[in-house]
Amino acid sequence: MSTPTEIGGYKLGKVIIEGKTKAVYDLPNNAGLCLLLNKDRITAGDGVKKHDLAGKAAISNATNGKVFSILNEAGVKTAYVTQVSPTAFISRKCEMIPIEWVTRRLATGSFCRRYPSVKEGYRFSPPKQETFFKDDANHDPQWTEEEIISAGFEFNGRKIGRSEVDIMRETTIVVFEILEKAWAYRQCALIDMKIEFGIDEQGQILLADVIDSDSWRLWPSGDKRLMVDKQVYRNLTTVTQDDLETVKRNFEWVSEQLDHIVPPNDNLVVILMGSPSDKEHCEKIAKYCKELGLNAELRVTSAHKSTQDTIQIVREYESLFNNLVFIAVAGRSNGLGPVLSGNTTYPVINCPPVKSDNVNIDIWSSLNVPSGLGCGTVIYPEAAALNAAQILGIGNYTIWSKLRVKQLTNIVSLKQSDELIRGLRSVSVHK
Incomplete structure (x- = not known):
C-alpha cells in the first residue's frame, strides 16, 4: 500500500510514529499540527491477536471526532482539532x-x-x-x-x-x-x-x-x-x-x-429587573449564563408597581419551558424575588444590584422573605449564573460538564499559581 502524500488538503511530511491501528504524520506547512490516520485494523493482547477489519478506520475516526467534540465543548483541554477525511483528523x-x-x-x-x-x-x-x-x-x-x-x-x-x-x-x-x-x-x-x-x-x-x-x-x-x-x-x-x-x-x-447523545438546548434563564437602571448588572449575569451553555432573556417588570404584569410574564414562560430558572434583580425593597417565588414552582434566585452605600439594607430585603417562600440570594452576577447552571445541569449533562470542567480549571489554576510562587521564592532565596 502506497504512502499518501496529501489528505484533506494537508500536505503530509514524515511519519512521526506508526502504531498497530494508526499512523501519525507531520504537517510541514502547518506548524504545531499533525495528522492521525486510522487503519482498518483491530488488535488485542499487545498485538498478539490482530485482524484486518474493513471500515474500522472510518468508524473509529467518526467515533473519536464525536467524543472529542463533546469534551471540547465542555472546555476540556484536548489536542483534537478537526476531522479532515473519513479516516483522518488533525491534532495539535x-x-x-x-x-x-x-x-x-x-x-x-x-x-x-x-x-x-x-x-x-x-x-x-x-x-x-x-x-x-x-x-x-x-x-x-x-x-x-x-x-x-x-x-x-x-x-x-x-x-x-x-x-x-x-x-x-x-x-x-x-x-x-x-x-x-x-x-x-x-x-x-x-x-x-x-x-x-x-x-x-x-x-x-x-x-x-x-x-x-x-x-x-x-x-x-x-x-x-x-x-x-x-x-x-x-x-x-x-x-x-x-x-x-x-x-x-x-x-x-x-x-x-x-449522533443522538446531545440533549436539546431547551433551557432558559429569565432575568427580570425591577428597573432599566439595573440593565448593566443583568447583562453581566446573562454573559456568565451564556458561557455556561445557558440561554438567557432579560425583562423589565416591577412586582410593586405592576404585579399582574409580573405574574403574566411568569405564566408565559411557564407555558413554554420545562427547564426554567428565574433570576430577580431588584434593589432597595426587593419584592420581585419573593413575589416570583410565591407564584411559581420554578427556582427563583435573587441577585440584587447592591451598592456600597446601601448593601446591608438591600441584602436584608432579599434575605428576609416571608415563610413558605424558597428563593435564594447571591450578590455577584457570576454566582447567580453558576447557581442557575447547577439547577439546570441536574437534567442536562452538557451544562453539568461545563461546571465540572470549571472546577477542574480552578484546581489547575491554583496549582500553576502555587508552582509560580514557589519558583519565585526559590529565586529570591538564591539571590
Whole structure:
C-alpha cells in the first residue's frame, strides 16, 4: 500500500510514529499540527491477536471526532482539532507521555483478575484510578504515581512531576464523568476507559491520542451480556469473518448512538429587573449564563408597581419551558424575588444590584422573605449564573460538564499559581 502524500488538503511530511491501528504524520506547512490516520485494523493482547477489519478506520475516526467534540465543548483541554477525511483528523502536535490512565466505575476484567477477592460489579465511588506504563514487550505493567514521578520524564521542556501527575489524574476523572453522563443519556453504562496525555509545543498538558470503541467498556442498559466494545473481540478464542462483522456492527452502533447523545438546548434563564437602571448588572449575569451553555432573556417588570404584569410574564414562560430558572434583580425593597417565588414552582434566585452605600439594607430585603417562600440570594452576577447552571445541569449533562470542567480549571489554576510562587521564592532565596 502506497504512502499518501496529501489528505484533506494537508500536505503530509514524515511519519512521526506508526502504531498497530494508526499512523501519525507531520504537517510541514502547518506548524504545531499533525495528522492521525486510522487503519482498518483491530488488535488485542499487545498485538498478539490482530485482524484486518474493513471500515474500522472510518468508524473509529467518526467515533473519536464525536467524543472529542463533546469534551471540547465542555472546555476540556484536548489536542483534537478537526476531522479532515473519513479516516483522518488533525491534532495539535504533542510529545506523548507513555502512560495509560484507566478509570473504572465497576470492577471487571483485568482488575478482578489482579484482585480476585473483589467481586465483579463492585462499584467504585469515586471512580477507581489506575496507571500503566506503555510497554508492549512487558504487557503494559501497572505503575504507581510515585513511579511516574520518579521516571523523570520530560517532554517539550516540561518535566513530569507531582503537579503534572495531579493535573492528569484530575482531568482523567473529569473526562470519565462527562462521558459517563453522556452515555447515561442513551441508557448505556460506561464501565471503564483509558486515555492518554501529551505535552504540546507550548508545554501544555493536553488530552491526546484517540478515544473510540477500543478505549472503553460500554454496556447498554448496564448489562454485561449486551457489551458493544472491543471486549467482544478480546473474548473470541477463534475469529471468523462473521465474528468480525459482529464486532464491526457493534462499533457502528456506538458511533451512531453518539449522533443522538446531545440533549436539546431547551433551557432558559429569565432575568427580570425591577428597573432599566439595573440593565448593566443583568447583562453581566446573562454573559456568565451564556458561557455556561445557558440561554438567557432579560425583562423589565416591577412586582410593586405592576404585579399582574409580573405574574403574566411568569405564566408565559411557564407555558413554554420545562427547564426554567428565574433570576430577580431588584434593589432597595426587593419584592420581585419573593413575589416570583410565591407564584411559581420554578427556582427563583435573587441577585440584587447592591451598592456600597446601601448593601446591608438591600441584602436584608432579599434575605428576609416571608415563610413558605424558597428563593435564594447571591450578590455577584457570576454566582447567580453558576447557581442557575447547577439547577439546570441536574437534567442536562452538557451544562453539568461545563461546571465540572470549571472546577477542574480552578484546581489547575491554583496549582500553576502555587508552582509560580514557589519558583519565585526559590529565586529570591538564591539571590
